[in-house]
Amino acid sequence: MPLTEEEWKELTDRARAIRRDIVDVTGWSGGAHIGGALSQTDIMTLLYFKYLNIDPQRPDWEDRDRFILSKGHGGVGYAVVLAHKGYFDPELLRTFNHSGSSFGMHLDGNKVTGVDASTGSLGHGLPMAVGLALGARMQGKSWMTYCIVGDGECNEGSIWEAAMAGAHYKLNNLVAFVDRNHLMIDGPTEEVMALEPLEAKWKAFGWWVTCVEGHDLMALSAAIERAKEHDSGPAMILANTVKGKGVDFMENKAEWHYGGLDSDLIAKAKTSIGGQGS
Amino acid sequence: MSELTEGLRWTVYDANTMTQGEIYGQVLCDLAAQIPTIVGLSADLARSTKIGALAKAFPDRFFNVGIAEQNLFGVAAGMAKSGLIPFVSTFSAFATMRAGEFLRTDICYQRLNCKIIATHGGTSFGPAGTTHHATEDLAITRSMANLVLIVPADGRETANAVKACVHWDGPVYIRIGRGFEPLVYEKDDYGFEIGKAIEMRPGTDITIVAAGVSVYHAVQASDLLAKEDGISCRVLNLHTLKPIDKEAILKAVLETRRLVTFEDHNIIGGVGTAVAEVIAESGKGCAFERVGIPDEYSMIGYPEDIQSHYKIDTDGIMEKVRGVLGRDFEEDEDWEDEV
Numbered sequence: 214m215p216l217t218e219e220e221w222k223e224l225t226d227r228a229r230a231i232r233r234d235i236v237d238v239t240g241w242s243g244g245a246h247i248g249g250a251l252s253q254t255d256i257m258t259l260l261y262f263k264y265l266n267i268d269p270q271r272p273d274w275e276d277r278d279r280f281i282l283s284k285g286h287g288g289v290g291y292a293v294v295l296a297h298k299g300y301f302d303p304e305l306l307r308t309f310n311h312s313g314s315s316f317g318m319h320l321d322g323n324k325v326t327g328v329d330a331s332t333g334s335l336g337h338g339l340p341m342a343v344g345l346a347l348g349a350r351m352q353g354k355s356w357m358t359y360c361i362v363g364d365g366e367c368n369e370g371s372i373w374e375a376a377m378a379g380a381h382y383k384l385n386n387l388v389a390f391v392d393r394n395h396l397m398i399d400g401p402t403e404e405v406m407a408l409e410p411l412e413a414k415w416k417a418f419g420w421w422v423t424c425v426e427g428h429d430l431m432a433l434s435a436a437i438e439r440a441k442e443h444d445s446g447p448a449m450i451l452a453n454t455v456k457g458k459g460v461d462f463m464e465n466k467a468e469w470h471y472g473g474l475d476s477d478l479i480a481k482a483k484t485s486i487g488g489q490g491s
Numbered sequence: 492m493s494e495l496t497e498g499l500r501w502t503v504y505d506a507n508t509m510t511q512g513e514i515y516g517q518v519l520c521d522l523a524a525q526i527p528t529i530v531g532l533s534a535d536l537a538r539s540t541k542i543g544a545l546a547k548a549f550p551d552r553f554f555n556v557g558i559a560e561q562n563l564f565g566v567a568a569g570m571a572k573s574g575l576i577p578f579v580s581t582f583s584a585f586a587t588m589r590a591g592e593f594l595r596t597d598i599c600y601q602r603l604n605c606k607i608i609a610t611h612g613g614t615s616f617g618p619a620g621t622t623h624h625a626t627e628d629l630a631i632t633r634s635m636a637n638l639v640l641i642v643p644a645d646g647r648e649t650a651n652a653v654k655a656c657v658h659w660d661g662p663v664y665i666r667i668g669r670g671f672e673p674l675v676y677e678k679d680d681y682g683f684e685i686g687k688a689i690e691m692r693p694g695t696d697i698t699i700v701a702a703g704v705s706v707y708h709a710v711q712a713s714d715l716l717a718k719e720d721g722i723s724c725r726v727l728n729l730h731t732l733k734p735i736d737k738e739a740i741l742k743a744v745l746e747t748r749r750l751v752t753f754e755d756h757n758i759i760g761g762v763g764t765a766v767a768e769v770i771a772e773s774g775k776g777c778a779f780e781r782v783g784i785p786d787e788y789s790m791i792g793y794p795e796d797i798q799s800h801y802k803i804d805t806d807g808i809m810e811k812v813r814g815v816l817g818r819d820f821e822e823d824e825d826w827e828d829e830v
Contacts, residue, residue, distance in 0.1 A: 275574065322601060330572065331601050334592060340562045341597060344569020344577075347554060351530065352574065371593070374562035382554070 216263060216434035224430055227297065228258040229488035232459045234293045234303070236474060236482040242289065242310035244473035245318055248463060250290030252394040252454040253282075253361055255428045257294045260359055264437055269299040272326050278356050279345050281330045283338020283372075284363030284392060285319040286471075292316055292325065300327035336369030338362065339389060343375045346387040346447070357441070360389040365397030368406045373418065379447040380419025387447040388440045389420075393427065394456035396467045412451055420449040427452030461485040506646040510670025512610055514646040516544030518653045519578055519608075523549055526657065530570060531578045532556065534563040540580035540610040541670075560585045564593035564605075571603035576657065582616070583609035583625035583666055587632055598662050599635040606656045607664045612642070613703060613755030614784070615668035617794040624789045625666075630760020632664050633733055639663040639685060640733040642762075644706035647676040648730060651683035659685060668755075671794070672704045675728075686731045688739040694725030697816055698743035698750045702729045702762045704794075705753040705803050712808035724812060732765055740769045749778040751815050753803050758783040778818045782811050 216224070231254055239245045261267075266278045282291050289309065296303040308314035315324035319333025329345075332338045342360035349356055366372060379387055391411065399405050408414075415422045421443040425436040433452065440448035456470070457463025460482045463472075474482065506514060523529040523545055531553045537543035546553035554570075556563050560581055567577040579586070586594060586609040598605045609628065616623045632640050639659055643649040649667050656663040681689065691706065692713040701709040706728045716722040725747055727739055743750060750770070752763035763781025770779060784801055798804040802811055 279572070330568075331596070334596050336561070337565055337593065337597055340565020340593070341569035341572065343562070344566035344571075345573050346569070347566065348530075348570040348573025348575050351551070351570075354573075358569075371559075371561040371565065374556070374559035375565065377559070378556050378562055378566060381557075 215438050216259070216431055220263060221430055224258055224262055226488065227262055228255050228430070229459070229486055231258055231290070231293050231297055232486045233483050233488060234296070235290050236460070236479055236486065238289055238293060238306045238309050239472070240474040240476070240479045241307050244471060245289035245310070246286040246471045247289065248396070248456040248466070248469040248471070249284060249287050249363065249392065249394065251458045251460060251463065252427070252456045253284070253287050253392045254290055254458065255430055256361060256390050256392065256433060256452055257290060259430055259433050259437070261294050261298050263434065265359065266356065269327065272300060276354065276356055279329045279358045281338040281342045281345070281358070281360045282320070282332055283342070283360050284335065284366050285332030285338065287361070288318050288320040288333075291320055291328070295325070295327040298327070301325070335363065335366040336371035339372050339375040342387060342389065343379045343382070343384060346379070346384040347382055349386055350384070356386070358387050360387070362389060362391050364391050364393045364395065364402050364408060364411070365405070367391065367408055367411065376415065376418040376420065383445060384447045385444045388437065388450065389447065390450045390452050392454050393451050394454045396456045396465070396470065398467065398470050400467050415449045415451070420447050422449045422451060424451045424453065427454035428458055459486045506674055509646060511643070511646045511649045511667045511672055512541035512670040514650050515608055515653055515667065516541035518650045519545050520548045522654065522657055523552060526576065528574060529576045529578060530554065531580070532563055532567050532570070533580050534558055534560045534585070536581050540582070540608070542578065542580040542608070545578070560590035561593050564590045565597050567605050568597035568601065568603050571598070571605050576604050576606070578606045578608060580608045580610060582623060583612040583628040584623060587625065587628040591631055595635050599637045602637045602661050604660060605662050607662070608653065609664060609666050611669050612666040613668065614789045614797045615672070615704065615755070615794050617792050617797050620791050621788045626755075626757045626784045626789050627760070628666060629732060629756050629762070630764070633760060633765065637661055638733065639731070641665045641685065641731050642702040643667060643730055644703060644728050645672055645675040647674065647679050648683060650679060652730070655683065655685050666703065668704055669794070673707045675707045675710060683730070686734045686736060688736040689728040689730065690739070691726040691728050692724065694723040695747055696723045696749070697812055698725040698727060698747045699753060699808065699812065700727045700729050700740065700743070700750060700762065700766050701753040702732065704755055708798070708803065708805045708808050709753055711805040712812065715805065716809055716812060720813070722812070722816065729762055729766070732762060735765050735769060737769050740766055741773050741775065744770055744773065744775050744777045749815050751780045751782060751811055753808055754783040755798070755803060756783050757786060759786055778815050780811065780815050782807070
């Protein structure tokens with residue numbers, strides 16, 4: 214079912230609260246990959262609060278949908294989403310990056326409840342997502358696998374190895390996203406290593422592809438609905454996003470790929486995001 | 492996991508006519524017939540690695556990802572996460588170097604139940620050239636935490652290792668050769684156990700520690716040295732490099748006080764280094780030498796010629812053993828004053 218008006222309102226508030234908490238955790242942590250965490254937030258909010266068939270009380274439930282954050286540096290955003298979903302006490306996030314903490318910038322699935330795969334090194338998540346989808350189908354399971362890939366991550370050869378395999382095995386139980394925020398560490402994607410025409414590339418690799426505004430929950434929801442209906446192979450939702458989305462002084466700035474925040478910047482960032490903290 | 496294979500009845504494989512790889516393929520098929528969660532994956536090397544036997548017997552349970560080794564290990568990791576037991580086969584050089592970080596990050600770091608059966612280890616694919624030799628794989632995998640590392644001596648030990656790895660809950664790397672390695676064992680039930688070295692020959696003058704194809708030559712050398720020189724040469728088959736059998740190594744140090752290691756691998760990081768670490772940390776002194784590929788890229792040629800060149804064949808082992816026997820490793824023969 215597509216997002217209702219009521220759900221849209223609820224999820225919009227939720228995404229705003231998640232963004233505020235990402236700002237806080239980034240402050241506590243001393244530094245995190247906040248730019249990409251903010252760009253992926255609307256996709257993740259929609260997945261975790263609308264689409265994923267999961268139960269935080271049973272994180273190892275074998276029939277749950279699986280999610281892999283292939284762009285593992287979005288870990289600070291992923292951790293906040295999991296805390297909002299109820300996988301663990303949000304207070305634990307105060308230890309983010311601290312010595313001995315379960316939470317580092319790239320989440321470890323053996324340490325953080327709710328994380329289906331440890332990621333961090335780029336180009337690993339989509340291959341694992343292909344394996345999960347293949348494994349589900351082989352065992353006659355109906356659960357879905359979702360995966361978010363970074364746009365810069367699409368420089369990695371293994372992403373295209375996985376793209377070939379996903380199409381070859383016609384994995385219609387796999388829905389992936391590219392968080393297309395157009396920036397990587399060293400600058401704009403098209404300057405560092407051109408990705409365009411990205412839609413044509415994914416299509417040429419045999420995926421069903423749709424392009425969508427990555428901060429429009431209604432548009433994202435419609436795209437996911439169509440992706441799930443597509444039954445002859447894997448689906449790719451190219452989500453046009455803004456790095457640092459929601460925080461005016463971070464938006465579209467490559468230097469906010471990673472950064473720390475003092476109390477002044479935290480206050481400014483929250484003012485820009487608006488809403489109330491959770 | 493023992494209940495998974497409870498009641499299995501093992502056939503004795505025809506190790507006289509089957510290569511290590513062929514035996515692996517057959518054992519895997521037998522295991523897969525009993526354990527429905529076993530799947531196989533390769534990267535266009537199903538035929539060469541013999542995992543193709545599984546593809547033939549269970550076509551729905553074999554996945555070829557094409558020539559894409561990184562994806563091979565990533566997909567295997569995902570399948571393990573879905574509840575399956577993936578067996579992954581490609582050449583050792585590609586498993587540990589081309590896809591090394593995927594093996595480390597996806598499989599070892601996450602401690603997934605994947606079994607990597609890496610073929611064409613060492614210089615066994617000799618004429619193919621140095622790109623297809625793997626003289627670094629043991630050094631690389633030995634430093635990957637959570638990973639069990641087995642180097643079977645022959646086809647029978649390959650069968651035992653493949654059977655045993657299914658019982659081990661976690662990642663296992665089994666390094667076999669191209670498949671033309673001579674037989675060492677006459678029967679299957681000689682007491683193979685992961686992590687327990689096997690004394691192939693007793694001895695009191697010196698100990699040879701070997702793994703893989705070098706075990707055959709070590710046994711031959713030991714027999715000839717006894718006959719020709721009257722040397723009592725112990726042979727330890729260190730088939731499991733990790734977890735390493737410290738007890739067997741230190742027993743050999745104390746009882747023979749001279750050790751030589753032989754391996755089809757760079758002498759840095761493999762069998763010799765692993766043994767040296769155990770000896771050094773024990774505080775016990777002994778005469779010691781590592782023999783294998785010196786720190787260089789291995790020569791091109793037939794495996795027997797390569798082994799002869801690097802003195803890891805029977806003649807080379809005899810020469811090296813005689814050399815170490817003639818070495819005076821300490822003035823003071825009193826063990827009691829040592830650390």
